[in-house]
Amino acid sequence: MKKTFQFRIYPTKNQEAALNRTLSTCRHLYNDSLEERKRQAEYAGKRVELVNPRNRGTGGTTGFQACLSNLNKEAMKQEKN
16 A cells, blocks of 8 residues: 655745746746647648757747746745745
8 A cells, every 4th residue: 555645835925926927937838839849740741759948959949948047046036035
């Protein structure tokens, strides 16, 4: 038999706002990447392999990296508080 644990968190208003911003950003990044992948597949007429967005090349990578570094800075700020 395996044991499992469930935890419930009660974030402060600031933590909740930061978490919502982070999740929203991740959702938008995922949806934009998925739409780009669908467009490429439609244009090429075949399935395009899933590629790590950081390894895609120069197109669009700078925005992705900037967003990730911003999320990392925000997470570190929350840890220190």
